[in-house]
Amino acid sequence: MKVALGVTGGIAAYKAAEIVRLLQDRGVRVQVVMTRAAQEFVRPLTFAVLSGEKVITGMFSPSDEHEEQEPNLDSAIEHIAVAQSIDALVVAPATADVLAHFAQGIASDFLTTLYLATIAPVVVAPAMNVNMWNHPATQANLQILRQRGVKIVEPGAGYLACGMTGSGRLAENEAIVAAVMEALGASQDLNGETVLITAGPTRERIDPVRYLTNRSSGRMGYALAEAALRRGARVLLVSGPTSLTPPGAAEVTNVESTEEMRDAVLKFLPQATIVIKTAAVSDYRPKAAARQKIKRKGPMTLELEATPDILKELSVKKGTQIVVGFAAETENVLENARQKLVSKNLDAIVVNDVSREGVGFDSDRNAVTIISPEEVVEVPETTKWEVAQRVLDQIVHLRQHRKSPVKA
Secondary structure: OEEEEEEOOOHHHHHHHHHHHHHHHOOOEEEEEEOOOHHHOOOHHHHHHHHOOOOEOOOOOHHHHOOOOOOOHHHHOHHHHHHHHOOEEEEEEEOHHHHHHHHHOOOOOHHHHHHHHOOOOEEEEEOOOHHHHHOHHHHHHHHHHHHOOOEEOOOEEEEOOOOOEEEEEOOOHHHHHHHHHHHOOOOOOOOOOEEEEEEOEOOEEEEOOEEEOOOOOOHHHHHHHHHHHHOOOEEEEEEOOOOOOOOOOOEEEEOOOHHHHHHHHHHHHHHOOEEEEOOEOOOEEEOOOOOOOOOOOOOOOOOEEEOOOHHHHHHHHOOOOEEEEEEEEOOOHHHHHHHHHHHOOOOEEEEEEOOOOOOOOOOOEEEEEEEOOOOEEEEEEEEHHHHHHHHHHHHHHHHHHHHOOOOO
16 A cells, blocks of 8 residues: 655644654555645655655656756656555645645645545645634635545644644644544554464474475465554564565564474563464474484485474463464364364464365465354455455454443
8 A cells, every 4th residue: 555645834744754654564655745845844855764765845856947958757747647656645734725725726736736636535634823723714625625525634732833722733643644544444443452473384494404394375474464554553473484575564573493483472472462373383393303414315204293282372371362373274174173263262263275276375365264152254265465354353353242341
């Protein structure tokens, strides 16, 4: 997902830097568009460093302003390109001036032109003097924008930079970000939760060059991590070896063996409110790993022993956490999953039939059944991103069920 963040001229412009970070924490790319007045308060370089994106400061690049040079056609239509590439337009802080331009359809700079050119949702967070906020012209413009579907994040009241007291303070950054995520279709229903996720395979060493492992790519766990971030959670991701790039805001711990994954999970367990065990850990390891590479000498026997059962250990140590396990089965899928749900004291289990072609391991798609003590939810074949959302929906449902008062 990508948003354009418009920053207009006001003392609250510095707060937009934190909004960039909070959106990035939720996996959202941010491209900043600054008005000329905004640049008097914060330098564009600040936002360029924070966002990792080009900061747009005007309709035309500097080279276009010299008559002796050829016009830069790319920059001349850049507002159209940006308008088509974003999933939402956010303006924070939004001055009375930019609100008036938006309401009256006046396109006098890049930001106001972008507003007219985009069909993406628009979120504005006004900030101004209390008298300017209360002025009938400002209130009329706000009413026009509301009628057009623009989301207004109402300012707070308090001491203002101008020395007056009243409404007009920029809303809290978390409130602005929550409104943006809602506009993007990403509910913040996991805000305040700390989600511990395990992902990928584990490797059990045979000798310095060989190991036992499985086909897990880590895609399901990484999809869950990104989805949880976008829904407002803090994410602790314990990952086995994988080629995937983790979500930037996730707190990642890389491990290799099942023993290392167990240690990491138990270390972070006291911080977690939700645990999702998607990792496909190796169930067995060599009883004794060779110190040197084993040379080929014909047939050999490899003596194995069981690795730690992390899920079972969690069932003993968990307190108020919601713990969700994953099960990859090839036969008696639902029966085996239900047995695991009970034997490991899970709140829910997500099971898939990995014998099916095109889903599960080594695929971007999956088809699962989510089983809890109260219900069974079938998720037909879809993307792992959508599966992640459905799993999180069920976790939110479980959380709400726990908080519901018990009827007499």
